[in-house]
Amino acid sequence: MKGSLKMTNLLSRIRNSSKKTKTNTNQHRNRKRFKLRNQNAISIPKDLPSPHEEEDEEEENAEEGFKLKSSAPLLTHGVQPLGNLYLNPGSINSRDTGLGNLHTLSDELVLEILGFLDSTDLGVLSTVSKSFYVFTNHEPLWRNLVLENLNGGFQFNGSWKSTYVAASYPSFDISSNALKSFKVRDFYSDYLFQSWLCANLEMKPEWLERDNIVRKRGISVEEFVLNFEEPNKPVLLEGCIDNWDALENWDRDYLMQLSGDVKFAVGPVEMKLGDYFRYSDQVREERPLYLFDPKFAEKVPKLGSEYEVPVYFREDLFGVLGSERPDYRWIIIGPAGSGSSFHVDPNSTSAWNAVIKGSKKWILFPPDVIPPGVHPSPDGAEVASPVSIIEWFMNFYGATKNWKKKPVECVCKAGEVIFVPNGWWHLVINLEESIAITQNYVSRRNLLNVLDFLNRPNASTLVSGTRDRVNLYDKFKNAIEASFPGEIDELARKAEKKIQQKKLSFWDSVSDSNAGAFKFSF
Amino acid sequence: MELLCIRQWISGLLPTWLSAWCIKPVGGALVRQEPEYILLALMGSPLKKIMLCSSEKEIFSVEEQVMVQHSVIINNMIEDGSYNHEESKIPLDCVDSKTLKKVIDYCTHHTHHHNDNQEDLEAWDAQFLNVDSNGLYDLLMAANYLEIRNLLDLIYGTIKNMIKGKKIDEIRRIFNIKDHGFTPEEEEQNRKEYPHFY
Numbered sequence: 001m002k003g004s005l006k007m008t009n010l011l012s013r014i015r016n017s018s019k020k021t022k023t024n025t026n027q028h029r030n031r032k033r034f035k036l037r038n039q040n041a042i043s044i045p046k047d048l049p050s051p052h053e054e055e056d057e058e059e060e061n062a063e064e065g066f067k068l069k070s071s072a073p074l075l076t077h078g079v080q081p082l083g084n085l086y087l088n089p090g091s092i093n094s095r096d097t098g099l100g101n102l103h104t105l106s107d108e109l110v111l112e113i114l115g116f117l118d119s120t121d122l123g124v125l126s127t128v129s130k131s132f133y134v135f136t137n138h139e140p141l142w143r144n145l146v147l148e149n150l151n152g153g154f155q156f157n158g159s160w161k162s163t164y165v166a167a168s169y170p171s172f173d174i175s176s177n178a179l180k181s182f183k184v185r186d187f188y189s190d191y192l193f194q195s196w197l198c199a200n201l202e203m204k205p206e207w208l209e210r211d212n213i214v215r216k217r218g219i220s221v222e223e224f225v226l227n228f229e230e231p232n233k234p235v236l237l238e239g240c241i242d243n244w245d246a247l248e249n250w251d252r253d254y255l256m257q258l259s260g261d262v263k264f265a266v267g268p269v270e271m272k273l274g275d276y277f278r279y280s281d282q283v284r285e286e287r288p289l290y291l292f293d294p295k296f297a298e299k300v301p302k303l304g305s306e307y308e309v310p311v312y313f314r315e316d317l318f319g320v321l322g323s324e325r326p327d328y329r330w331i332i333i334g335p336a337g338s339g340s341s342f343h344v345d346p347n348s349t350s351a352w353n354a355v356i357k358g359s360k361k362w363i364l365f366p367p368d369v370i371p372p373g374v375h376p377s378p379d380g381a382e383v384a385s386p387v388s389i390i391e392w393f394m395n396f397y398g399a400t401k402n403w404k405k406k407p408v409e410c411v412c413k414a415g416e417v418i419f420v421p422n423g424w425w426h427l428v429i430n431l432e433e434s435i436a437i438t439q440n441y442v443s444r445r446n447l448l449n450v451l452d453f454l455n456r457p458n459a460s461t462l463v464s465g466t467r468d469r470v471n472l473y474d475k476f477k478n479a480i481e482a483s484f485p486g487e488i489d490e491l492a493r494k495a496e497k498k499i500q501q502k503k504l505s506f507w508d509s510v511s512d513s514n515a516g517a518f519k520f521s522f
Numbered sequence: 523m524e525l526l527c528i529r530q531w532i533s534g535l536l537p538t539w540l541s542a543w544c545i546k547p548v549g550g551a552l553v554r555q556e557p558e559y560i561l562l563a564l565m566g567s568p569l570k571k572i573m574l575c576s577s578e579k580e581i582f583s584v585e586e587q588v589m590v591q592h593s594v595i596i597n598n599m600i601e602d603g604s605y606n607h608e609e610s611k612i613p614l615d616c617v618d619s620k621t622l623k624k625v626i627d628y629c630t631h632h633t634h635h636h637n638d639n640q641e642d643l644e645a646w647d648a649q650f651l652n653v654d655s656n657g658l659y660d661l662l663m664a665a666n667y668l669e670i671r672n673l674l675d676l677i678y679g680t681i682k683n684m685i686k687g688k689k690i691d692e693i694r695r696i697f698n699i700k701d702h703g704f705t706p707e708e709e710e711q712n713r714k715e716y717p718h719f720y
Contacts, residue, residue: 100697101655109666116682124719125685127712128693130703182708378602 077134078184079196085188094186098131107135107191114141119164130184134192137161139285152269156279198286198388203431207393208361213410213418224312224419229350229445232421234364234408237310240417241354245306247415250356250435252277255333259300264331265293280335280433286388288338294327294465303331307437310417313352316441320479326465326472329439339429341389342374345420346464348453349440354417358434363397364408367423371407372396374425381461389429422446448491451477572600573611574626576619581611584626585633592629594669616667621660624653628673651680655698690719 085093096103102110114122114135126136142160150167157163216224217238228235241247256273263270267289271279276291283289297304309316318325326347339360344367345351353360365371373396375384386392400407411431412418420426442450454463454473463469480488570586589596596612599605605612614622628650635643651658658677665673684696694702704712713720 094703097701098699098703100694100699101659102697104656104659105663109662113678113681116678117685121685121687123716124688124690125693127716127719128690128697128702129699182704184703 077137077182078187079134079192080188081193082188082190091186093188094184095131095134095189098129100129107189110135111138111141111191114138115144119145119168130182131187133182134184134187134189138192138195140195143285147267147269152263152266152271152275154279155275156282158282194391195286198390198394199284201390201394203361203390203393203429207397208411208431210409211411212406213362213364213408221312225445228419229312229421229443232367232423234421234424235419236410236412237312237417237419238415240310240312241307241415244308244354244356246303246356246437249306255303255435258302262299264291264296264299264333266291276333280333280338283335286390288335290338290340291333292330294330296331297329307354309439310352310354312419313439313441313443315443316439317444317447317480317484318349318442318476320483321476324466324468324475326463328441328465329437332434332436332438334430334434336430336432337390339389340427341385341392342371342425342427343383344380344423344425345440346462347440347442348422348446348449349442350422350446351420351438351440352417353412353420353428353436353438355412355414356435356437357414358436359411359413359431360434360436361429361431362408362410362412362418363427364420365425366405367425369405369407369425371425371427372399372403379458379462381458389427392427422449444487444491447480447488448495451488570607572596572605572607574622575611575613576617576622577615578619580619580622582619582622582626584630588626588629588633591633592668592670592672594671596668614664614667617664618660621657621664624650624657624661625664625668625670625673629670632672647676651676 085091099105099110102113105113114125117125122136122141125132127133139160142164146154146160146164146167150164154163154167157166213234213236214228215236215238218240219227219237224235224237227233252273256277259273261272263272264276266276271291276289280288293299316328318328328349332353342365363371370376373386373392376382377384386395410418451473454476456462463472466472468475477488571583572586572589574582574584574589576582586600590600591597599612617625631646631650632643635646651661653661658680662674662677662681665677685693688696693699702709
């Protein structure tokens with residue numbers, strides 16, 4: 001175990017520096033195409049970290065060491081990080097010899113090429129050389145093949161490759177093949193090692209320690225609006241969903257019984273609950289698929305009836321649009337390690353998120369503070385950030401300790417509701433299998449922001465959750481005017497007054513301070 | 523857009539035989555032909571140029587329009603103003619001169635000939651990729667670095683065809699893989715399980 005810990009030390013350093021040079025020299029290069037509401041999820045072991053047994057070893061490498069899941073298949077093929085190659089002078093990288101002329105290409109480019117091949121071609125390549133064997137067994141390749149060809153109707157079989165082969169070649173005996181696994185010697189690759197590492201890492205306890213969010217129980221709506229919604233501050237509300245039937249009833253069996261063969265949205269596909277749970281029980285990958293369905297109440301009306309919007313969030317002005325309103329409520333189910341990497345909620349809305357089962361770690365940054373490691377494009381349509389959530393924790397969480405503007409953090413447990421004010425960056429990771437409900441909404445407090453957002457010239461790319469992006473602004477404005485005549489103007493007047501007041505006080509302070517200081521001298 | 527106005531102005535000035543030769547409307551659009559650019563140059567209308575610097579410190583001057591249309595990276599740099607036309611050159615330390623010249627050729631041809639018919643373009647592309655194998659991968663890395671989508675897709679397609687449907691020995695030959703890394707026992711296992719691949 002110690003040996004592998006040392007390897008991860010080296011790797012995190014290498015990863016860190018390469019990321020730094022990237023941002024220093026050419027930040028234009030970092031444009032991976034991640035949409036704002038990307039449900040990136042990572043894979044970490046299902047169990048919560050239990051560091052007690054390994055604490056002695058951990059102490060030594062206190063700052064840098066990471067704990068691997070004890071049952072992780074230690075380096076299935078024997079891939080090592082590049083750092084080890086540099087420590088072994090005279091060693092050859094069998095990755096290069098096995099790739100032939102392709103060895104000059106980066107790992108990402110090789111995998112891009114393999115992404116264009118079908119399963120037969122991948123099979124052939126896996127026997128061409130040991131190096132290709134390792135590359136062609138990269139799970140994400142097979143995940144894409146499954147999702148593209150089998151959609152959501154797959155029976156997960158331990159690995160994506162097994163799943164694909166079992167479904168596409170039912171007569172093929174996979175049991176013997178799956179167990180056979182060639183080991184490689186002297187194969188060094190940062191990308192493949194990092195991929196494996198992020199899939200098998202545990203959350204470090206110190207990443208879960210900080211819990212500095214304001215917690216309130218039983219406050220009035222007025223207090224909530226005054227102290228949190230108006231000033232746009234997050235808060236964790238306790239006890240406000242105690243009356244939900246969902247809290248009492250919802251568990252795996254109940255949900256499966258209710259939904260039967262109904263398919264729910266899981267990433268790019270739709271799956272039956274039973275199939276999804278079969279996958280989430282077995283999976284171990286960097287970004288597990290996350291069940292995130294905006295039509296759950298329409299698909300299974302009973303689910304919609306077993307919860308109600310907490311009293312603080314009942315004013316929801318998008319409701320004036322009726323059935324034409326953008327997506328606004330989701331059921332969220334996912335295994336430990338799944339979650340969302342840093343994003344800002346769409347359409348400038350605020351949100352609340354209630355955990356029914358399990359627990360989630362939240363990290364929030366205010367609108368004017370971009371989280372470390374995150375690079376939004378100037379128009380905000382794209383966000384470049386680390387590939388997996390665990391990678392963000394590994395490389396960037398430590399930086400937040402020394403920042404003046406520390407993030408708001410918490411662990412939200414079953415029965416608790418977190419309020420995410422509009423514009424706030426947030427990252428969420430499930431610490432165990434979790435079931436939650438979240439809704440986005442517009443109240444009078446953020447109505448003007450939302451109208452502004454919808455009215456932007458590039459609304460067609462930024463506005464989300466509806467097919468009618470371009471006209472949403474007009475529709476919404478007219479609907480508000482119809483239901484609440486004069487409201488928009490009233491709010492605009494109030495906002496203008498506030499700005500004027502702020503300006504006045506600024507000039508007051510300036511003239512006061514100058515009164516004594518400014519002296520003529522000839 | 524400026525070029526369109528200039529072209530219309532020029533076509534108005536030119537004698538009919540010349541204008542018929544070098545600028546012709548095709549489906550409502552004006553097709554750019556080489557002589558037009560010569561004329562523009564003669565008339566002193568400067569097409570904005572940018573400087574690209576290869577890893578061997580060789581400087582290439584290219585039309586801004588050409589690179590902006592193809593390379594996302596260069597487009598972004600120009601758009602957000604980090605490139606100063608008077609003084610700067612864009613350093614491309616990952617791309618050597620030979621490869622950079624090829625990339626510029628590709629972008630220039632596709633900008634000037636984007637209205638050609640599909641077959642002609644494909645024939646040109648096939649000829650363009652007729653390089654030695656290492657040159658192909660250098661091109662791939664350059665296209666990836668500069669984010670030139672159509673060149674990337676072209677090269678990916680070519681490499682995919684080098685692999686598709688081939689047998690193991692053929693692939694080893696094509697990619698010059700001398701040491702496959704399998705032990706004799708492992709090779710034997712492979713041959714038994716996948717005889718149709720060999």
